[in-house]
Amino acid sequence: MSEFFHMGGFGAYIWSAMATALFLMLLEPMMLVIKRRSVLADIKRIKRLEERKSRR
Amino acid sequence: MYPLNMKINWFKYSAPMNFYPLAGKLIPIFWLLAIALIGLGLYWGFFKTADILNDQKQYYRIIYVHVASAWMAMWLYAVMVAWAMIGLIFNTRLSFMMASATAVTGTVMTVIALVTGAIWGKTSWGTWWDWDPKLTTFLILLFIYIGYIALQSAIDDTRRSDKASALLALVGLAIVPVIYYAVNCPDPNECASLHQESSLKRVESNILIGMLVTTLGFWMYSFATILMRARNIILERERNTSWVSKLEEVNR
C-alpha cells in the first residue's frame, strides 16, 4: 500500500497535483453554494422589507 | 411584423425564468456523471496501467488531471466566446449570463492545468516552469480569462458589463490565434513547419483511454458548475421579479 502512495519516488508530486485539482474542484462548487445561500438570503430580506412596508 | 410565436418557441429556454428550473434538474445529473467518470478514469489510470509505467515514469499519472484540465481550459474559452457572440447577435440575456458563468470555470481549469503542469515539469524536467510555447500560451490564456472577469466585475451596470465583456471576448478570439502563432514561432525565419508532432501520438492507447474518460468527467463537472453559477447569476439579477419571489426556495 505504501508503495502505491510512494509511486516510485514521485508520490509527493503526484498526490500534490491530485490534491490541488481536487481542492480547486471542491472549492469552486463550495463557493457557488455559499454564493447561492447569500443571494437567497438577500432575496428573502428584500421580500420581508416589502411586506413590512406594505403593512405600514 | 416579427414572427412572434416562432420567437417564443425558439427562445423558450432562453428566458431565465424557464431556464432556471431546467438547470436545477440537470445539475445533479451532471454531478453524478462527473464523479462517476472522473472516478473511473482515475481508477483506470492508477490501477490498470501500472504495468505499462516502469518505475521512472510513475509521474505520468499526473497526465489524467493535467490533460483533462488543459483541454477544458481551451474548450471553455471557445464556449464562452460562442455564448458571447450569440448574446451580441440575438441580445438574449441568458447567453451573456452563460458566457460569464463559463469564464470562471475556464479560469479554474487553466489554473489546474498550470499547477499540475508545473508539478509535472518538476518531475520530468526538474524545473517548475519553463518558457516553452505551450506553457506560455497557457499563462497568456489565464491572463485573458482574468482580463475578461476583471472587466466584467469592474462594471456595475449588468447590461453594459455583459456587452462589454462579450466584445472583449470577441476581440480576444481574433487575437488569441495570433498570440499562439507568435509564441510558438517567435522566429519566422525558421518556422516553416508549425505542426510539431502532437504529443498525443506518443501516448500509449491504454493511458489514452484513462485520459479521455477523465476529460469527459471534467466536461460534466464544467457543465455542473456553469449551470450552478448561471442559476446564481439569474437569481441575483432577477431578484425583484415575481417569478423569483414565488420560487420554492425563496419561500422556505
Add this chain to the structure above:
Amino acid sequence: MLIMFNAFWVLLKRDLLLALRRRSEVFTVLFFFLIVISLFPLGVGSEDATLKKIAPGVVWIAALLASTLALDRLFANDYVDGALEQLTLAPQSLPIMVFAKMIAHWLLTGLPLVLISPLVGLFYHLPTSTIGVMMLVLLLGTPVLSMIGAIAAALTLGLRGGGVLVSLLVLPLYIPVLVYGSGAISTSMVVGLSIQPYLLLLSAFMLLALIFSPWATASALKISLE
C-alpha cells in the same frame, strides 16, 4: 463622403490643438519611455553584452507600457466632460471619428517614441544598422498598439481603477507585436539573417488593426455610454 472627411479633419485638428494646449503631456509619455529604458541598467547592471541582449525586449516593453499608460487620454477626458456623448450624437460616422482620434493619439504618443528611439540605441550601445531597424519596427508596431489599445480604452471608460484595468486587458493582446518587434531587432544584430519576414508580419498586423479596430472601438464606445 465629403462630410465624413470633414468630421475626420475637425476631430484630428481638435485633438492636436488640445495637445498643443497641454504640450507637456506629449513630453510626459516620452520621458516615461526614457525613464523606463534607463531604469534597466540600474536594476540589471550595465555590462555591455547583457545590455545588447536585453535592449530589443526592453525597448518594446517600455513602448508597450508607455502606450498603455497614454491610452487613458484617448477617450477618458472626452467622457468625463460629456464631449464623447456629443460625438456619438453627431451626424457623422462614429468609426471615422474614432479613427481620427486614434491617428491623433498615435501622432502624439507613438510617433515621438519612434523619433526618440535612436537615443535608446546610444544608451544600450547598439550598432547603427540596428537602430535603423528599431525605428522601422517601432514605426510599424506602435500604430497597432494604439489601435488595439483604443478598443480596451473604450471598454473601460469611466471605470474606477481604469488605468491598471486597461493594462491588464491590453498587455496580453500586445504580445505578438512584442515578439516580432523585438525579434526583428535581435535578428538584425545577427549577421546573415533576414528581417523581412518580421516586417511582413508586423505590416499584416497593422493592416488588420486598421480594418477592424475603428469599428470595434466604435461599438465599444456605444456600449460604454449606455
Add this chain to the structure above:
Amino acid sequence: MLIMFNAFWVLLKRDLLLALRRRSEVFTVLFFFLIVISLFPLGVGSEDATLKKIAPGVVWIAALLASTLALDRLFANDYVDGALEQLTLAPQSLPIMVFAKMIAHWLLTGLPLVLISPLVGLFYHLPTSTIGVMMLVLLLGTPVLSMIGAIAAALTLGLRGGGVLVSLLVLPLYIPVLVYGSGAISTSMVVGLSIQPYLLLLSAFMLLALIFSPWATASALKISLE
C-alpha cells in the same frame, strides 16, 4: 488623541471596505505585475542565465510600475467625487488621515506583490534562498514606494494626463529603492556576500518616508484643492 485614532481607523476601514466592493482592483494590480514579469522572457528570450541575471531588476521595475499605476487610486476618486474636500474639512488631523489612506493603499497594492513574488522566483528559476530575500526586500521597499508615491499623487490631483505625469514625477524618486532592492537580490545569489547593508539602507528609507511623507502629502493635498 483618541479622536485622532478614531479618524485613522474610520478611514482605514472605509478604504478597505471600498476595496472589498471592488475586489477585482486588488487582483488587477497583482496581475499587472505578473504580466509585466512574463513579458520579459517573451521579449528578451528565455535562456536560463539571462533570466537569472535580469530577474532582480525586472521584479523591482515591475513592482515600481505596478505601484505607480495604482497610485491614481489613492486620492483621485476622492478628489473627483468631492470626498477629499470633505476630508480636509473634517475636524481631524489631515496627516493622520493621509497616513491611514497610505496604509490602506499599501495593504491593497504592496502587500499582494510581496505575497505573489515567490511565483516570480519560479518563473525566473531563482534559488529558494533568493526568493526569501526577494520577499524581504519587497516587504521593506514597497511601503516606501506607496509613501513617496502619495506625495506625487497628491500634487498631480485633477491634472489631465495625471497617470503618466505621476509616473514621471515618481519613478526617478524610486531609484534608490530600485538600486538597493535589486542589488540585495543580486547579491544574495553570490555566495559569501552579505545583504545586511542593503537591508539597513532600505529600512532607513522606510523610516524616513514614515516620518516625512504624511506631512508632505497633506500639504500637497491642500495646495491641489485650492
Add this chain to the structure above:
Amino acid sequence: MILEVKNLQCIRGDRELFTDLSFQLEANQLMILEGQNGSGKTTLLRSLCGLYLQDEGDILWDGVPIQKQDENYHRDLLYLGHLNGIKADLTVIENLRINAALAGNTPSLDVLMGALDTIGLYAFEDFPTSQLSQGQKRRVALARLLISKAKLWILDEPFVALDVAAVELLQTIIANHVDNGGMVVLTTHQEVPLTSGKIKRLSLNEKPLDDGEC
C-alpha cells in the same frame, strides 16, 4: 417630422421606471417632462437620443426607428445633458466652432460672436473654459442652441446653475425655436413659465418613487 414614442419601457437595475409610455411630438410643440428625483427623466431623455437602449417599445423619428437611422436622426437632434460637453482646455469660441463643425455647420465668426453676445459671454471668447464659473460653463454649452440647425432639442435640466437673467434668456430662446417650427423636450424642477407654442406635459410620477417598496 414627428417624434413618436410607442409603448416604451425602461428598467434600471431592478426597478421598472416606466412601462407602456407612448406620446408623440410635432413641430411647434414643447414637451415638459416632470417627475420626482429618480423617476426616470434622464433615462427617458437618453433613450430618446439613442444613448440608452430601451427594454421594450419603439422610438420613431419620421416613422423610422431611431436605431435604424443614426446619422439622419442625429442631424435633426440636439441633446444637452447634465454634462456640458465642452473642452476645458479650449477657449470659448474654439469650443463653439468645433461643436458646430461636428454638427455639420460652419458658421461665420460673426454668427459665433453674436451667439456669445446673446448668451452673455461677450468678451469671454478667448477665455479657456476651465476658468469660467459653473454657470458660465453652462452658458457656453447653451450657446450651441443659438447656432444649431437641429429641429429637435432634448434638454436635461437646462436651467440648472443659471442665474435669473440667463434663465429668462433661455426661455426666450426655447420659445423662439418652438415658434419657428422646432420641437423641444425638456425637464426641469424649477417653475419656469414657458408660454409659447403648444405645451405638453408628461409626468413620470404615476408610479410613486418607492412604488416597488411600499
Add this chain to the structure above:
Amino acid sequence: MILEVKNLQCIRGDRELFTDLSFQLEANQLMILEGQNGSGKTTLLRSLCGLYLQDEGDILWDGVPIQKQDENYHRDLLYLGHLNGIKADLTVIENLRINAALAGNTPSLDVLMGALDTIGLYAFEDFPTSQLSQGQKRRVALARLLISKAKLWILDEPFVALDVAAVELLQTIIANHVDNGGMVVLTTHQEVPLTSGKIKRLSLNEKPLDDGEC
C-alpha cells in the same frame, strides 16, 4: 460664535472678483449670497471654508483667523459644495455613517435611518449610491445636515437637482437650524422663500459681469 469677514479680496486669474468685502454673521442668522454667474459666489464660500486662500483681508471665527485654528473651526463647520462628497461604491447608509464618523459623531442606526426617512430615501439605505439619480445623490449629501452638530453651514447651491418636494423639505431644515441657534450661508439662483430667522442678503453684483472688459 461669530463669523466675521473683514476687507476680503479675491482675485481669480486677472479678474478682481470682490474687494473690501466685510460682513458678520451671528447665531440665528441666515445669509443669502446673490450674484450673477461668475460673480464669485463659489469662490467666496470656499474662502470661508479655508479651501481657497483669499488675497487680502481676514476671516475670523470667534475672533481668531480661521487659518490659525483648523480643527477647531472645522468642528463647527459643515460645507456642501457643487460636489456631493459621497462614495459611489458605498451604500447610502455606509456613506452617511462614515461621513458622520469623520465629523466626530457616532449616531445610532435609528438616527441614521430616521435621517434617510426624512430626506426621502427610505428603503434606499442599502443601494450603492452609484445607482441613484442625480437628485437622489444630492439628497444623500443633504442627509448630513440632519445628523451634523456643526453650527455654521455653508451651502453652495443646495437646491440644485432637487425636485419640488425636496426643495421645500430643505427649506424647513435650514429654517430649523437657524431657529435653533445655527448660522447658514448659502447661494442659490432659484427664488426660494426662506422665512425664518434674520435673513441677510449679500449681493456680489456690485461689479457687473463684464466690468473689466467693456
